Amino acid sequence: MTKKPDKMAATEAAWTKAIAREALIRPLASATRISAGRLAGVCRDLGLKRTRLYELIALYRAAPVASSLLDAIPGQEKGSRRLSAEVGLG
Numbered sequence: 001m002t003k004k005p006d007k008m009a010a011t012e013a014a015w016t017k018a019i020a021r022e023a024l025i026r027p028l029a030s031a032t033r034i035s036a037g038r039l040a041g042v043c044r045d046l047g048l049k050r051t052r053l054y055e056l057i058a059l060y061r062a063a064p065v066a067s068s069l070l071d072a073i074p075g076q077e078k079g080s081r082r083l084s085a086e087v088g089l090g
Helices: 012-030 036-046 050-062
Strands: none
Touching: 012 036, 012 050, 036 050
8 A cells, every 4th residue: 555645745855866757757758659778778777667667657647747756655654543443452
């Protein structure tokens, strides 16, 4: 389970990473066809696997802004509970 990234709470490092990604992903997102060599080069440059790069391209096409390329936050929020108070622990 992952949470959407909070662009207002993103760190400087997260923004730097998103902006670097955007510079390489923008041309891919606007292309109708992406060559295997070009895709492999961007994967290598960003240190991503091909499937993750395709996910980022799809996210960028849906919302062409750098914040769409921020990494999702894994897991639940700290301190949150999965069970409601009515269920309790037993």
